[in-house]
Amino acid sequence: MKILVAVKRVIDYNVQIRVKEDGSGVHTDNVKMSTNPPDDNATEESVKLKESGKVKEIVAVTIGDDKAQETVRKALAVGADRGIHVKSDTYIEPLGIAKILKKVVDKEKPDMVFLGKQAIDDDCNQTGQMLAAMLNWPQATFSSKVTLKDKSMEIVREIDEGLETVEVNLPAVVTCDLRLNEPRYASLPNIMKAKKKPIDQMIAKDLGVDITNRVQQLKVEEPPKRKAGIKVANVAELVSKLKNEAKVI
Amino acid sequence: MSVLLIAEHNNKNLKPFTLNAITAASKIDAEVHVLVAGSGSESVAKEAASVPLVKKVLHCDSPNYQNYLPENLAPLVTKHSEKYDHIVASANTFGKNFMPRVAAALDTSQVSDIIKVNSPDTFVRPIYAGNAFATVKSNDKKRCVTIRPTSFEPAPKTGGSAQIEKVDAADVPNFSKFVKREETKSERPELGTARIVVSGGRGLESGENFKLITDIADKLNAAVGASRAAVDAGYISNDHQVGQTGKVVVPDLYIAVGISGAIQHLAGMKESKIIVAINKDGEAPIFSIADYGLEADLFKALPEFLSELNKLNTIQK
Numbered sequence: 001m002k003i004l005v006a007v008k009r010v011i012d013y014n015v016q017i018r019v020k021e022d023g024s025g026v027h028t029d030n031v032k033m034s035t036n037p038p039d040d041n042a043t044e045e046s047v048k049l050k051e052s053g054k055v056k057e058i059v060a061v062t063i064g065d066d067k068a069q070e071t072v073r074k075a076l077a078v079g080a081d082r083g084i085h086v087k088s089d090t091y092i093e094p095l096g097i098a099k100i101l102k103k104v105v106d107k108e109k110p111d112m113v114f115l116g117k118q119a120i121d122d123d124c125n126q127t128g129q130m131l132a133a134m135l136n137w138p139q140a141t142f143s144s145k146v147t148l149k150d151k152s153m154e155i156v157r158e159i160d161e162g163l164e165t166v167e168v169n170l171p172a173v174v175t176c177d178l179r180l181n182e183p184r185y186a187s188l189p190n191i192m193k194a195k196k197k198p199i200d201q202m203i204a205k206d207l208g209v210d211i212t213n214r215v216q217q218l219k220v221e222e223p224p225k226r227k228a229g230i231k232v233a234n235v236a237e238l239v240s241k242l243k244n245e246a247k248v249i
Numbered sequence: 250m251s252v253l254l255i256a257e258h259n260n261k262n263l264k265p266f267t268l269n270a271i272t273a274a275s276k277i278d279a280e281v282h283v284l285v286a287g288s289g290s291e292s293v294a295k296e297a298a299s300v301p302l303v304k305k306v307l308h309c310d311s312p313n314y315q316n317y318l319p320e321n322l323a324p325l326v327t328k329h330s331e332k333y334d335h336i337v338a339s340a341n342t343f344g345k346n347f348m349p350r351v352a353a354a355l356d357t358s359q360v361s362d363i364i365k366v367n368s369p370d371t372f373v374r375p376i377y378a379g380n381a382f383a384t385v386k387s388n389d390k391k392r393c394v395t396i397r398p399t400s401f402e403p404a405p406k407t408g409g410s411a412q413i414e415k416v417d418a419a420d421v422p423n424f425s426k427f428v429k430r431e432e433t434k435s436e437r438p439e440l441g442t443a444r445i446v447v448s449g450g451r452g453l454e455s456g457e458n459f460k461l462i463t464d465i466a467d468k469l470n471a472a473v474g475a476s477r478a479a480v481d482a483g484y485i486s487n488d489h490q491v492g493q494t495g496k497v498v499v500p501d502l503y504i505a506v507g508i509s510g511a512i513q514h515l516a517g518m519k520e521s522k523i524i525v526a527i528n529k530d531g532e533a534p535i536f537s538i539a540d541y542g543l544e545a546d547l548f549k550a551l552p553e554f555l556s557e558l559n560k561l562n563t564i565q566k
Contacts (some may be wrong), residue, residue: 007489016512017377026381038494094349122376124361129319131351138320139348139426141346144487150545153408154428159342160441162488162498165428166318170367178477178494179487191453218384226519229540231531238525238543239557246523248445248502249469249564 001148001170002057003046004110005080007039007071010051010121023219035071038116041182042174045146047079047116048181060140061104061109069199076194077186083197084108088204088211093120096211098130098204103207105135110171113155117142118173128175145232191214192238210228251280253333254305255326258285258293260315265442266339268300268403269479273396275302275404276336276366282307282333284416286325288315294413301409307482311418314428317343323350324419329392330355335369338397341441342494352393359393360385365401366397378493378516399441399499399520433488440472444565445502446516448474448491449484452507452528456484461551462506468558473499474518476508492517507547510535527551 002227011017012032019026020138026080049055052098060075062068072083088102105113132139140146140155141162157164158177186194204211230239242249252274267283274281274330276564282305283297294308308330313321326347330336336351340362352359364382365373371386372394387394399507414562436497440446447469459473466473475484475511489497501522508514510533512524519538526539529546536542543550558564 010379011377013513016414017379017380026295090259093289093358095352095356098353118494120378123374123378124359125345125492126352126359126361128347129346129402130353131560133323133350133353136422138345138422139350142342157342158424158487159430160487161430165430165432169424180480182485199490216358216386216388218386220376220381220383221383223375223379226524226538226540229524229536229538229542230327231378231536233543234542235543235545236559237551239554240540242502242523242525243561248523249558249560 001055001111002059002108003049003055004059004061004105004108004113005042005046005075006073006113006115007043007060007062008036008116008119009062009068013120019220020221023221025220026192031204032179033067035074035097036116036119038118038178039071041178042114042116043075043078044128044183045082045105045176049080049148052200058102059084059108059110061086061101063088063092066160072111072199073194074212075185075189076197078184081197082087083199084202085199086202086204089215092211093125093129094124094213095207096209096213097127098134099209099211100204100207101127102134103209113173115173116177117177128142132173133200135173137171137173139173139175140166140168142177144177144179148181174189194218250284252278252332252335252337253330254281254283254415255336255338255344256283256285256293257339258287259292259293260287260290263293263296265403266398268340268406268489269398269401270337270396271300271302271404272401273363273366277335277369278336284309284326284329286314286317286322288312293440296312298411298413299407299409302404303409303411305411306413307415307416309416309418310404313418313421316430317347318425318427319350320425321345321421322347323354324421324564326351329416331365333391335394337394337396339398341398343473344395348393348395355391355393357389357391357393358387359395361389361395362397364397379519380512390518393554397497399497404539433486439468440474440496440498441477443472445469445471445499446474446491446498446500447471447504447506448476449479449506449510451478451482452475453484454481459484461547464555465504465551465558468555469564476511476514505535505539506551508535509539526534559564
């Protein structure tokens with residue numbers, strides 16, 4: 001079987017983002033970038049399935065500018081076999097991303113597509129579900145346990161009420177929760193080897209799909225700041241403040 | 250102009266967040282119609298019809314919709330979307346799961362997790378874990394929108410009498426199957442809607458020590474939350490997680506114990522009305538957003554907190 005895993009380059013999760021003064025977005029110059037965290041879980045799960053012998057090939061794909069290739073290199077360094085970089089220098093909405101990924105799926109014909117459940121920059125949580133709909137495939141979102149069978153997968157999903165188990169026929173789209181696994185670090189020899197693995201390049205606007213953005217970002221601003229609070233000396237003072245000042249207990 | 254809202258329910262009752270979504274939908278357009286898709290779900294349709302802001306209920310009852318599998322639900326929503334300019338649902342694991350499938354089928358770019366309606370086509374939504382707010386305008390003719398429930402008040406439940414119209418089911422693809430749902434049973438209020446939330450982090454050091462948190466929660470009639478670190482360490486189950494990838498809560502009082510305050514956690518609780526932080530590290534980032542900070546060893550402070558609460562004559566419920 002074959003897996004396509006999609007990875008996105010985002011501002012590193014440890015970076016405190018700064019909103020631009022003119023309201024046009026957030027500062028990205030000289031800011032540390034890395035792979036979207038749940039995308040690492042998607043790669044890790046793909047590699048584990050390959051190690052179990054059930055999967056023969058893993059193809060890692062990213063969509064973005066030239067630097068986005070770093071995320072594919074990282075996936076190659078932890079065990080993906082080859083990469084695809086769909087080049088675009090401008091932001092594409094999840095709808096457009098899903099259309100591009102569908103093109104890649106049509107060409108690669110994987111049995112499964114693994115993605116992170118959400119990108120931590122735009123927080124949209126759409127791409128995997130949209131791709132599944134466009135392919136007319138089933139989906140398993142927010143996955144925290146994946147069991148691959150012959151023609152299906154049994155997946156435990158994290159939902160608001162607890163856990164849900166579904167079975168989806170292959171081919172299928174899986175979006176991964178952070179608790180699915182513990183992503184491994186690439187070893188130095190594997191990082192070196194990954195440099196020799198091939199990355200095919202495609203150009204997003206040449207793929208024949210409509211990727212025009214439909215949602216216009218009018219402005220980006222800082223959320224209202226909380227007023228600075230106080231430190232209390234002891235528990236008795238805390239309880240007194242909650243009771244008499246904040247009046248919440 | 251009208252809005253189709255997809256109700257979340259358990260085939261007996263509406264889930265509370267549906268009422269918050271109805272409020273948001275009514276700010277987009279007053280003509281709010283609610284689609285109840287379920288199995289043996291007549292009582293839900295009646296409940297939705299009694300919400301005064303709801304003008305009409307579309308009811309589709311079939312075993313295919315018992316567990317709202319997205320592969321089954323999305324084609325039904327798409328089928329009945331024709332007359333509507335907006336399709337809306339809560340931005341929780343229910344709405345997040347199926348709505349993008351509807352948006353893809355309609356070739357429309359979804360607007361996720363809105364916290365404010367500026368006009369029928371312009372919304373405010375948090376990005377970067379709530380560290381920035383984006384005002385966005387949708388240029389699609391038909392708009393799919395998910396709503397952050399805690400940013401809108403729940404709609405009043407009774408007094409309305411909307412018409413209930415039975416609608417046809419859609420074809421189902423039969424390539425996915427519901428197996429089971431393990432809901433965490435609790436006597437405590439639900440985390441998403443509780444007035445008070447008491448949360449523990451890695452500072453608790455073990456699952457057993459979470460009893461210090463639950464004792465306080467029981468005393469205050471509060472829900473129990475946790476940081477991702479505490480959930481990952483196995484101290485408590487995932488449905489208690491508050492944060493960017495967990496639940497977003499906006500209680501009157503949020504008490505963070507042994508939680509340092511990573512960006513991802515703050516994303517889930519920083520809109521709370523009053524925030525209390527108890528942490529032994531005076532430099533912990535959680536103190537920068539806390540109304541009341543107590544720099545103390547939680548293993549000493551929590552038992553003392555409980556005994557102080559026990560001394561009070563009355564506690565608000």
